[in-house]
Amino acid sequence: MSDLQSSVDSHKKSAAEQRLATPEGRREFIKATLSCWLGTTMEYVDFALYGLAAGLVFGDVFFPELTQTIALLSSFATYSVGFIARPIGAVFFGRMGDRKGRKFVLVTTIALMGISTTLIGFIPSYATIGLWAPLMLVILRFVQGFGAGAELSGATVMLGEYAPPRHRGLIASIIGIGSNSGTLVASAVWLLVLMLDPEDVNSWGWRIPFILSALIAVAATLIRRHVRETPVFEQEQNESKQSDSQTTNAKQAPAAKASFLARNKAFFVMLGLRIGENGPSYLAQGFVIGYVVKILHVNKTVATTAVFVASLLGFFVIPFAGWLSDRYGRRIVYRWFCFLLMLYAVPAYMFLETRDPFIVASIIVVGMCLASLGIFGVQAAYGVELFGVRNRYSKMALAKELGGILSGGTAALVASALFDHYKTWWPIAIYFVLMAGIGFITTFFAPETRGRDLNAVEDAI
Structure with missing residues (x-):
């Protein structure tokens, strides 16, 4: 299919290549890359901090009157609230990003995430204010997810639209390095916190990582305010102004005659790909922490150290997957x-x-390298290339966040419930295989998109 052929086979340079041909364009590219990296770092600091805290201390701090298993289940239930908010944020901010631009939305989302994450560190414990403590946790978790619903997809779109087609997989994988950086920062800070006495960790030590996350949020916000809009979006806006209504209607005609499934195939493909990545990722990185600490009674530092080591390896695994x-x-x-x-x-x-x-x-370590790092390094460019320019942000964000709810957002909760019912590991392993299998099967229905023209109006089908 011609719209899937590599733009490097064409004599016409892409919008990204044209901008990169100038010194100013290269500076803008570096600035955009840094802002996307920091923003995604902030998002995954949020979720890694919360995932580690849910597995390690939140059961004791916010649900002290429950059994170990039920407290773990309750902690991950509040974890899932953020995923429920994400598609709402994806719809709200995604449509705004397609109309007003990527930059406008990304400045807003990073501020929302930073404020909510920092405030979690100031919530009094259950022993101090009773039920108000978990209630405040749920509210801030919702706000955090609302902003994050458009953050990852927005940063992915921005970096993908800045990247030259030939190296889009490698450059877009920097988004994965941002997520890996967030996990690395979170696990490193938690390793330091766990050096405190257990009583100090539960009383005040757990608050330190959440409060310190404000530093990343401030830096990312300041940089994003001075980032130029993507070359792809600017070109689309210029072409839209120059084209008359007849030309616009002619471009949209084929999509209007197609079936619902044909018009939305890229959306469902992204949904399946996301389930295959996000569910296993949160089981390998989130649930397993609580499982080995609370259920298997392995020392807390073992799991936290493993996350830290995997995060270090991610700086090689992620770009290697993008290059592949x-x-x-x-x-x-x-x-x-x-x-x-x-x-x-x-x-x-x-x-x-x-x-x-x-x-x-x-x-x-192996689970994170496969699910949380490697596959994520491929997904960044794949997701950007699946969608047409006019609805890329909104469609990609919604597909990713719905996929996140159906997989990663409920993975720890479902896995905890399965263990509570069956008292053994094998149902969790089967659940893991099923979610990875959805991603595997989806690839047989997915188009190849490598090097696709990102200014194409139609989705890849």
């Missing part, structure tokens, strides 16, 4: 990552039962 997608194509690389996750699940949860610190840490 530039070299061999988005679809085949994504398919292989999903397949490897399906093979990983059963032996991983089986060997966690050994409670051996080295084995437990290795399982967490």
Whole structure:
């Protein structure tokens, strides 16, 4: 299909290549890359901090009157609230981003996320104000998710639209490095916090990571205020002003005659790809922390150290996955990552039962490298290329966040409930395989999009 052919085969330079040809354009590219990296770092600091806190201390701080298993379940239930808010934010901010531009939205979302995350660190405990404590936690978690619903997709769109087609997979994977940086920062700070006495951790130590996250939010906000709009969006706006209504109607005619499934195929493809990545990611990175600490009674530092090590490896794994997608194509690389996750699940949860610190840490590291790092490095460029320019932000954000609710947002909650009911690991492993399998099957219906012209109006089908 001609709209999927690499733009490098064309004599006409893309909007991104034209801007990068000037010194000023290269400076704008660096500034945009830095702002996207910091913004995504902020988002994943939020979620990694909350995931670690939910697994390590929130049960004791906000749900002290419940059993260990039910307290863990309640902690991850509040974790899921953020995912419920994300698609609402995706719809609200995504439509705004397609109309007013990527930059306008990204400045707003980073401010919302930063404020809500910082305020979590100031919530009094259940022992101090009773039920108001978990209620305030839920409210701030909702606001956090509302902003995050457009943050990841917006940063991905901005960086993808800034990148030259030939290296879009590699450059867009910087979004994954941002998420990895957030996880690294969160786990590093938590390692320091866990050096305190357990009583100090539960009373005030857990607050430190949330309060310090304000530093990243402020830096990202200041940089984003001075970032220029993406070259792809600027070109689309110029072309829209120059075209008359007849030309516009002619462009939209094929889509209007197509079936509902044909018009929205890219949306459903993104939904399936997201489920295959996000569910296993949050099981490998979020649920497993609480599982090995609260259920298997492995030392807290083992899981936290494993997350830290995996985050360090991510600075190699993520760009390598993006480079592979530039070299061999988005679809085949994504398919292989999903397949490897399906093979990983059963032996991983089986060997966690050994409670051996080295084995437990290795399982967490491998799981994160496959689900939270590698596959995410491919998804960035793939998602941007799946959608047409006029609805890219809104469609991609909604597909990602709905996929997040159906997988990552409920993964820890479902896994906790499965263990509470069956008292064994194998239903969790099967659940893991099923979600990775959805991503694997989706790749057989997904188009190859490597190097696609991002100013194309139609979605890739």
